[in-house]
Amino acid sequence: MAPQHRQVAVIGSGPAGHTAAIYLARANLEPIVFEGMMANGFAPGGQLTTTTDVENFPGFPKGVMGGELMDLMRAQSENCGAVIETETITKIDTSSRPFKIWREGSEDQAEPTDTADALVIATGASARRMYLPGEDIYWQNGISACAVCDGAVPIFRNKPLVVIGGGDSAAEEAIYLTKYGSMVHVLVRRDQLRASKVMAKRLLAHPKVTVHFNVSPTDALGDGNLLNAVAFVNNVTKEVGKIEANGLFYAIGHDPANALVKGQVDLDEDGYIKTIPGSSETNVPGLFAAGDVQDKRYRQAVTSAGSGCMAALDAERFLSELESEAAETK
Numbered sequence: 569m570a571p572q573h574r575q576v577a578v579i580g581s582g583p584a585g586h587t588a589a590i591y592l593a594r595a596n597l598e599p600i601v602f603e604g605m606m607a608n609g610f611a612p613g614g615q616l617t618t619t620t621d622v623e624n625f626p627g628f629p630k631g632v633m634g635g636e637l638m639d640l641m642r643a644q645s646e647n648c649g650a651v652i653e654t655e656t657i658t659k660i661d662t663s664s665r666p667f668k669i670w671r672e673g674s675e676d677q678a679e680p681t682d683t684a685d686a687l688v689i690a691t692g693a694s695a696r697r698m699y700l701p702g703e704d705i706y707w708q709n710g711i712s713a714c715a716v717c718d719g720a721v722p723i724f725r726n727k728p729l730v731v732i733g734g735g736d737s738a739a740e741e742a743i744y745l746t747k748y749g750s751m752v753h754v755l756v757r758r759d760q761l762r763a764s765k766v767m768a769k770r771l772l773a774h775p776k777v778t779v780h781f782n783v784s785p786t787d788a789l790g791d792g793n794l795l796n797a798v799a800f801v802n803n804v805t806k807e808v809g810k811i812e813a814n815g816l817f818y819a820i821g822h823d824p825a826n827a828l829v830k831g832q833v834d835l836d837e838d839g840y841i842k843t844i845p846g847s848s849e850t851n852v853p854g855l856f857a858a859g860d861v862q863d864k865r866y867r868q869a870v871t872s873a874g875s876g877c878m879a880a881l882d883a884e885r886f887l888s889e890l891e892s893e894a895a896e897t898k
């Protein structure tokens with residue numbers, strides 16, 4: 569069967585992918601969105617489908633459930649004219665245009681299932697977790713991987729909190745959480761922080777922060793409903809203990825979902841797709857990146873949506889230039 573051709577395809581269905589789709593559809597470019605089927609471990613809709621209340625996405629004064637927000641974005645994409653396919657893309661070839669795309673199950677075939685003149689990669693990222701015993705019970709009931717997203721929720725107010733990690737993100741998240749928690753304990757696996765000198769100094773000097781070196785968490789403990797303590801082991805003395813805590817925040821890094829483009833597009837040292845600052849353009853003309861897969865700094869729904877808009881506008885301009893070039897050579 570001949571590949572299905574579109575002017576533009578979007579891979580990914582989080583806030584970045586759907587915002588790109590809304591803009592592309594409104595520009596009459598009839599985008600196809602591959603929303604994935606548990607791609608990168610997430611249901612269609614992405615990371616927000618794994619959370620409850622989202623209180624910082626504009627337009628929802630009382631907050632909105634993550635799953636509901638993503639259903640609304642999906643409906644808006646469709647209403648604007650995007651075609652959404654519940655398919656995971658397992659291979660692309662961007663070495664020549666049109667770009668070649670293979671849906672899951674067809675990656676061994678020579679012929680792609682789809683082709684597109686422009687591609688928006690919005691495959692997202694995932695926060696690293698330790699999957700401690702008890703984590704399945706207390707994930708989102710005391711355990712989080714995003715202080716900015718969840719720090720303000722009532723269960724953490726004036727309560728002791730734990731942050732896991734020793735880098736800049738851990739330091740930033742711990743200091744951020746001092747606004748809400750009564751005390752913030754930072755558990756660092758090694759005998760020193762990896763954070764920059766300035767951040768480390770700020771963290772160590774903060775009156776509401778205690779840094780525990782050579783300590784790793786071993787268990788998430790609670791009452792069956794909410795987390796109330798974190799068990800730990802000292803990696804040097806092997807001494808075990810327990811810290812009372814109503815919040816456990818992972819700050820041990822994120823993994824951008826870059827498998828599709830690895831080796832085809834420039835990535836930074838942490839695996840994020842490199843975009844030209846102030847745009848969504850990658851080093852491959854016609855290939856645009858949006859959302860968490862290219863953003864290691866903000867990683868928020870609204871910034872992902874913003875970059876999805878940028879990718880759509882960049883793709884639209886690229887396609888119209890392509891059209892003009894084709895008209896001139898006729």
Ligand SMILES: Cc1cc2nc3c(=O)[nH]c(=O)nc-3n(C[C@H](O)[C@H](O)[C@H](O)COP(=O)(O)OP(=O)(O)OC[C@H]3O[C@@H](n4cnc5c(N)ncnc54)[C@H](O)[C@@H]3O)c2cc1C
Binds near residue numbers: 579603614
């Ligand atoms: C538990 C949790 C709570 C959060 N709370 C908040 C909050 O309150 N406020 C906030 O602003 N941010 C929050 N965030 C962060 C926010 O969810 C992300 O910044 C945002 O979802 C990133 O959007 P994205 O579009 O880049 O990608 P994602 O949301 O990661 O979505 C990417 C999608 O693409 C799909 N996909 C991946 N690979 C493929 C493929 N090969 N083929 C097809 N599809 C593919 C995935 O399945 C996924 O559905 C939270 C994150 C988590 C994990």
